[in-house]
Amino acid sequence: MTHIGLLTKFGITDKEREKRQAEREAELQVERERPELKDQRGKAELQFEAKMREIEHSSVMELEQLRHYSITEDSKTHVLSSLKVKVPKLPNFEKKNDNMDSNVVFAFLKGKALDVYSQLPRDDASNYDLLKTALLERFEVTEEGF
Template identity: 30%
Template structure:
């Protein structure tokens, strides 16, 4: 190597000390290059070792998780079609928390317990969504039509079940209310709950077409609800009171007053029964007696059946 460098220096026209200086300088450069190569090779080897260690750690964690899943899952019965899916998911979540399962494993653990339509929903999710328990849960509930509106109706209409105690019924109602609030994306604050109740009251009692219009657009606040409503009513040229629906509307029935039929407002609890003629004509009440079918009198004044002491009514025009 030294001879080669001397030969190169001679060809370059160097002489005496200049040749020695050139050789020493080139040798130093070559030493530095070899040192850099050795450092790069060592760094590469260290990176490979670190990668192998990390892969080994991942495999160990996966093996541990698999063993935990295998040990825990059989303790919870599988979901069966016909069982309440919302109640089952609540039971699954309580079981998972009690056993300190990591929440990022809930989706895969749940998948091993699903059957029927719930399993079909899970199998149709993307790989990323299938790992997210919240997305899996929302997709399953939607498949069983347990949406925001569904939980709202359950909260308002569900009655105690056979064998269910007061505390259990209260817990069930609380669950329906919480799911209604969660699915409506309402903040769990006093103001948020107030806004939700006011909005639902407004949507239930405002004109039907306006209610449909608003439900389709899902206003995020009462201010947005008011703005959308105002724009809709202006566009249709009418006021909010036109078509508003009372929650318990009164019923109108025909009753007899003297010789003329007049319409009076009564509640369903006090409304009169109908005669065969009313039923045949699909009328509320035609003014006939439901006992004998005669006109110009009501059942409690009927003289033909059970009221023989009463005198028959006088027809119009009789003297």
């Protein structure tokens, strides 16, 4: 028997043979494309992850900028409030009690000495002798030792 005879004997026609051949070629094509699809999928996943990291990083940076801004604003408020804490009082000036010595001393006071002056009542702060005594007591010195 010939080749065609065998094929017809088993019931295989040319159309069925072409159909099977096409199916095999399609399967082979899918097998060849499968690694490419995996590579494309892997690349897409890597791009997606990179984009997500970029978005996350930009979000973190925005939060840091906002946090820095709020800290800066808080520190400005804190600095301003700390500046308002101690305001030295000016001594009363009366023509009959013209005691300019305490006014002159007041202009040169700083730090702890200014605190001593600020804590004295107005009348005592305008009296040079009382101011001098309070300053000497604060720094624990005597007139002679100073």
